[in-house]
Amino acid sequence: MEIRRAETADTDGINRLLRQVLEVHHEGRPDIFKGGVKKYTDSELADIIADSQRPIYAAFDGNKLVGYAFCILKHEPDSNILTDIKTLYIDDLCVDESERGKHIGQSLYEYVLEKAREMGCYNVTLNVWTCNEGAMRFYEKMGLKPQKIGLEKIL
Numbered sequence: 001m002e003i004r005r006a007e008t009a010d011t012d013g014i015n016r017l018l019r020q021v022l023e024v025h026h027e028g029r030p031d032i033f034k035g036g037v038k039k040y041t042d043s044e045l046a047d048i049i050a051d052s053q054r055p056i057y058a059a060f061d062g063n064k065l066v067g068y069a070f071c072i073l074k075h076e077p078d079s080n081i082l083t084d085i086k087t088l089y090i091d092d093l094c095v096d097e098s099e100r101g102k103h104i105g106q107s108l109y110e111y112v113l114e115k116a117r118e119m120g121c122y123n124v125t126l127n128v129w130t131c132n133e134g135a136m137r138f139y140e141k142m143g144l145k146p147q148k149i150g151l152e153k154i155l
Contacts, residue, residue: 006056013065028131085122
């Protein structure tokens with residue numbers, strides 16, 4: 001398996017996995033997530049791929065894209081309340097549903113940690129929806145701990 005920064009040529013594979021993630025969220029929370037739509041237009045995705053502050057790391061088995069991690073580098077050096085740290089936020093991590101159980105997610109996550117260290121980050125953070133129990137178990141297995149908890153009351 002090879003992991004590298006995503007390129008524009010990877011758009012079709014990325015879109016395929018983005019649809020899988022969206023369907024998991026739609027099935028878990030149809031009151032919030034639409035089904036059968038794309039998260040990004042191809043133009044928006046091209047902008048993200050080109051943005052050095054928003055790296056997408058893509059995992060390949062041969063020529064097949066089998067996973068990705070969308071990341072965002074966050075740094076607020078002039079905050080009145082936050083310390084001056086860099087954070088690499090994982091906005092989205094997905095392994096192709098047909099490839100799960102092969103440690104691709106773990107390899108992607110470890111790759112993100114390595115890149116975060118190279119960037120001088122203090123931490124890696126992410127959010128996970130409680131309806132995505134498989135992802136929650138995966139992240140707990142990777143050693144992540146809750147940093148903050150979002151709560152809601154549906155009216």
